[in-house]
Amino acid sequence: MKRLVLLWFLLFCTFFLHAEDGYRLWLRWDRIENKTLLRSYSGQITFIRLPGETPVAGTARQELQTGLSGLLGKVVGLEPGKTRKGVVGGLISDPVVAAYLSAEERDRIGEEGYLLRFDGMRILLAAKDDRGLLYGAFHLLRHLQQQLPLEQLDFLENPKMKIRVLNHWDNLDRTSERGYAGFSIWNWHELPEYIDPRYRDYARANASVGINGSVVTNVNANALVFRRDYLEKVAALAAVFRPYGIKIYLTARFSAPMDQGGLPSADPQSPKVQKWWGDKVKEIYELIPDFGGFLVKANSEGQPGPQQYGRTHVDGANMLADALKPYGGIVMWRAFVYSDKEPEDRAKQAYNEFVPLDGQFRENVLIQVKNGPVDFQPREPIHPLFGAMPKTPVMMEFQITKEYLGQGTHLVGLASMWEEVLNTDTYARGKGSTVSKVLDGSLFGYQLTGMAGVANIGTARNWTGHIFGQADWYAFARLAWNPYLESKAIFLEWTRLTFGLNPQVVGPITEMLASSYETCVRYMTPLGLHHIMAEGSHYGPGPWIDQIPRAEWNSAYYHKADEQGLGFDRTETGSKALAQYRPQLAEWYGDKTNLRFLLWFHHVEWKEELSTGRTLWAELCLQYDQGAREASALKVKWTTLQPFIDTERYEQVSMHLAIQEKEARWWRDACISYFQSVSKMDLPEGLAPPKYSLLYYKMLIFPYAPGTRPKW
Numbered sequence: 001m002k003r004l005v006l007l008w009f010l011l012f013c014t015f016f017l018h019a020e021d022g023y024r025l026w027l028r029w030d031r032i033e034n035k036t037l038l039r040s041y042s043g044q045i046t047f048i049r050l051p052g053e054t055p056v057a058g059t060a061r062q063e064l065q066t067g068l069s070g071l072l073g074k075v076v077g078l079e080p081g082k083t084r085k086g087v088v089g090g091l092i093s094d095p096v097v098a099a100y101l102s103a104e105e106r107d108r109i110g111e112e113g114y115l116l117r118f119d120g121m122r123i124l125l126a127a128k129d130d131r132g133l134l135y136g137a138f139h140l141l142r143h144l145q146q147q148l149p150l151e152q153l154d155f156l157e158n159p160k161m162k163i164r165v166l167n168h169w170d171n172l173d174r175t176s177e178r179g180y181a182g183f184s185i186w187n188w189h190e191l192p193e194y195i196d197p198r199y200r201d202y203a204r205a206n207a208s209v210g211i212n213g214s215v216v217t218n219v220n221a222n223a224l225v226f227r228r229d230y231l232e233k234v235a236a237l238a239a240v241f242r243p244y245g246i247k248i249y250l251t252a253r254f255s256a257p258m259d260q261g262g263l264p265s266a267d268p269q270s271p272k273v274q275k276w277w278g279d280k281v282k283e284i285y286e287l288i289p290d291f292g293g294f295l296v297k298a299n300s301e302g303q304p305g306p307q308q309y310g311r312t313h314v315d316g317a318n319m320l321a322d323a324l325k326p327y328g329g330i331v332m333w334r335a336f337v338y339s340d341k342e343p344e345d346r347a348k349q350a351y352n353e354f355v356p357l358d359g360q361f362r363e364n365v366l367i368q369v370k371n372g373p374v375d376f377q378p379r380e381p382i383h384p385l386f387g388a389m390p391k392t393p394v395m396m397e398f399q400i401t402k403e404y405l406g407q408g409t410h411l412v413g414l415a416s417m418w419e420e421v422l423n424t425d426t427y428a429r430g431k432g433s434t435v436s437k438v439l440d441g442s443l444f445g446y447q448l449t450g451m452a453g454v455a456n457i458g459t460a461r462n463w464t465g466h467i468f469g470q471a472d473w474y475a476f477a478r479l480a481w482n483p484y485l486e487s488k489a490i491f492l493e494w495t496r497l498t499f500g501l502n503p504q505v506v507g508p509i510t511e512m513l514a515s516s517y518e519t520c521v522r523y524m525t526p527l528g529l530h531h532i533m534a535e536g537s538h539y540g541p542g543p544w545i546d547q548i549p550r551a552e553w554n555s556a557y558y559h560k561a562d563e564q565g566l567g568f569d570r571t572e573t574g575s576k577a578l579a580q581y582r583p584q585l586a587e588w589y590g591d592k593t594n595l596r597f598l599l600w601f602h603h604v605e606w607k608e609e610l611s612t613g614r615t616l617w618a619e620l621c622l623q624y625d626q627g628a629r630e631a632s633a634l635k636v637k638w639t640t641l642q643p644f645i646d647t648e649r650y651e652q653v654s655m656h657l658a659i660q661e662k663e664a665r666w667w668r669d670a671c672i673s674y675f676q677s678v679s680k681m682d683l684p685e686g687l688a689p690p691k692y693s694l695l696y697y698k699m700l701i702f703p704y705a706p707g708t709r710p711k712w
C-alpha cells in the first residue's frame with residue numbers, strides 16, 4: 001500500500017512538477033486543469049474564424065490555434081461547428097466582423113489596436129490592421145491562460161506608443177555589452193543560411209507583449225554591418241521577424257561613410273557623405289522593404305559624430321532622416337551625451353545641448369533619452385529633457401539589462417522603478433504633465449512616440465539568465481504598450497503566466513517583485529547616492545574610485561564625500577542642475593525630507609539630523625544594513641515556495657538569491673567601510689561592523705566580469 005502511494009506521488013510529481021528550464025517564458029499553454037472551467041471554455045470555443053490574409057494575420061491565426069488547442073487540450077478547428085460558438089476575428093473592414101461593431105467602436109480602434117469581447121455567444125476579435133489581430137490574439141490567450149472568466153473579456157486596446165523597441169547592445173562577434181545572459185542570440189557568422197529557431201521564438205515572445213521593433217546591433221556601433229554580406233544577414237533576420245509584426249533597425253556608426261565607404265570624412269554637410277548614406281539606405285530597403293531605421297549614438301563616450309566637423313546633432317540626425325524619409329524610416333538619435341572636457345555637471349549637459357535644438361529636427365527623428373540624467377543608476381530623478389522639448393518627439397530609453405542593479409544575479413522588479421519615472425510630474429504644462437503624457441504624445445502632440453528598452457536577452461537557455469529577468473522584459477513591453485499600467489498589476493500578471501495560479505505561489509512572488517527594487521536601492525545607493533560602482537565592469541561597489549582621468553567616471557565626482565558630509569550640491573549654491581526642472585518639480589526634488597533624492601541634490605553634513613530624526617551618517621548605515629537584511633529575507637521567502645515550484649526553476653532562483661544575499665552584504669560592508677573612512681564616525685549602536693577591512697574591498701578585481709565595455 002505504502003509503495004502504491006509512493007508510486008502515485010512520484011507520478012504526480014513528474015506530471016505536474018516536470019522539469020522546467022524557463023525557455024517557454026510566459027507563453028505556457030498547457031491544458032487547463034480546472035475541469036469545470038475547461039468544460040465551460042471548451043463549450044464556448046469550438047472554432048476559430050480568422051482570415052489569415054497577410055503573413056501577420058496568418059501568425060495571429062496560427063498562434064491562436066496552437067494556444068487554444070494547448071489550453072483546451074483539443075484541436076480547435078478553423079470551421080464553424082454545430083454550435084457556432086467560437087472566436088470570430090478579422091479586420092473592421094471585414095463585413096462579418098463589422099456586423100458586431102458599432103460605428104463608434106470602429107472609430108475608436110486605432111492602428112495596432114483591437115477590440116476583444118465576449119457577447120455570450122462568440123468571442124469577437126476586431127482590429128484595424130493585422131498587427132492588431134496578433135496583439136488581440138495574444139491578449140485572449142493571456143486571459144484564458146490566467147483562467148479568467150470569459151464574461152470579463154471586454155477590451156478596446158490601442159497602444160499608447162507607436163515605437164516599442166528592444167535595443168540589443170550586441171556586437172557582431174556575439175559579445176553583448178552589459179549583457180549578463182550569455183552571448184548575443186544573433187549568430188552573424190552563420191547567417192543568412194542558418195536560421196536559429198530561437199529567432200522565431202524571440203519574435204514570438206516579443207509580439208506576445210506588443211513589441212514591434214528590434215535594434216539588433218550595439219549603439220557602440222560597428223560599420224561592418226553595412227557591408228553587403230552583413231545586410232543580407234540582417235535581411236534574413238528581418239524575414240523571421242516580419243510575420244510577427246517586428247521591424248528590424250540598425251545602429252548607424254556615424255563614421256560609416258569612412259569606415260565602409262572609404263570617404264575622407266563623414267561630415268553631414270558633404271554631398272559625398274550624403275550620397276553615401278542615400279545609396280546605402282536604398283540598398284537596405286531593396287533588401288528589407290520594411291526596414292525600421294537607425295538608432296544613433298553620436299559624440300558620446302568617444303563615438304564619432306557631427307560635432308567632429310563643427311556640425312550639430314540636428315545636422316547629423318537630419319542628414320540620416322532625409323536618407324530614410326522616402327522609405328518611411330525613422331532616426332532615433334540618442335541624447336546620452338556628456339563631455340570629458342567640460343567642467344559642467346554631467347547631469348546637466350544633455351539638457352544644455354539639446355534644448356536649444358528643439359524644433360529643428362526632421363519629422364522622422366525622435367530623441368531617445370535615458371530615464372535619468374546620469375546613467376541608469378538604481379535611482380535617479382527624471383531626465384530634465386522630459387517636458388523640455390515640446391516641438392521634438394522625445395522617446396524613453398530604459399535599461400532592462402541590470403548593468404547597475406545587480407547584473408545577472410539579483411532579483412529586482414524593475415517595473416517599480418519605471419513606474420516611478422513614468423508617473424513623475426514634469427509640470428511642463430501645469431499639474432498632471434507626467435512623463436507618460438510626454439511620451440505618449442498627449443502633452444505636446446508628438447506625431448511619433450516611443451519607448452526603447454536595452455535588452456537583457458542572451459543565449460542562456462531561459463533567455464535572461466535569471467528567471468526573474470523575464471519579468472523585466474515582460475514589464476518593459478507592457479509599459480511600452482501602456483505606460484499607465486501599475487507595476488503591481490504587471491507583476492501579478494507575469495507571475496500567474498510564468499508560475500501558475502496557485503495563490504500560495506503568486507502572493508509571495510509578486511511581493512518579492514514589488515519590494516525588491518527598494519531593497520536594491522537600499523543596499524547599493526540609498527538616499528540619492530549614485531554612480532558609486534566599480535570601474536569598467538560596473539560589478540560591485542567602488543565608492544573609493546577617484547583616479548580615472550575622466551573626472552566624471554569617478555565615484556568621488558558623484559558622492560563628494562568629505563570630512564563635513566556627503567552628496568552632490570545641485571541646488572543654487574552648487575551646480576544648479578535642480579533649476580533644469582520646473583519649479584514645482586524642483587521643489588519636490590530639492591525638499592530635504594524627500595530622502596530618495598537627498599544626496600543627489602544636496603551636500604549634507606554627516607551630523608545633520610534628517611527627517612527621520614537620525615543623523616545622515618546613522619541613516620546611511622541603517623539603510624545599507626536594512627537593504628542587506630531585506631536581501632536575506634528575499635531568499636528566505638523563496639524557500640517557502642519549494643513545495644509548489646518545479647525543481648529546476650526553484651533551484652536556479654535559490655542559487656541566484658544566495659548570490660544576491662552575499663552581494664548585498666558586500667555592498668553594505670564595502671560602502672559603510674569606505675564612508676566611515678571619510679566621516680570618521682562610529683557605527684550606530686548595535687550595527688554589525690563590516691566583515692573585512694576597506695583595503696580588502698578595494699583590492700577585489702573581476703577582470704572577466706561579463707558584459708564589460710569592449711576596448712576599441
Ligand code: GCW
Nearest residue numbers: 169177178219220336375709
Ligand atoms: O551605461 C553606459 C554603459 C555603456 C553604454 C553607455 C551608453 C553602450 O556603461 O556600456 O554603452 O552607457 O548607453 O551608450
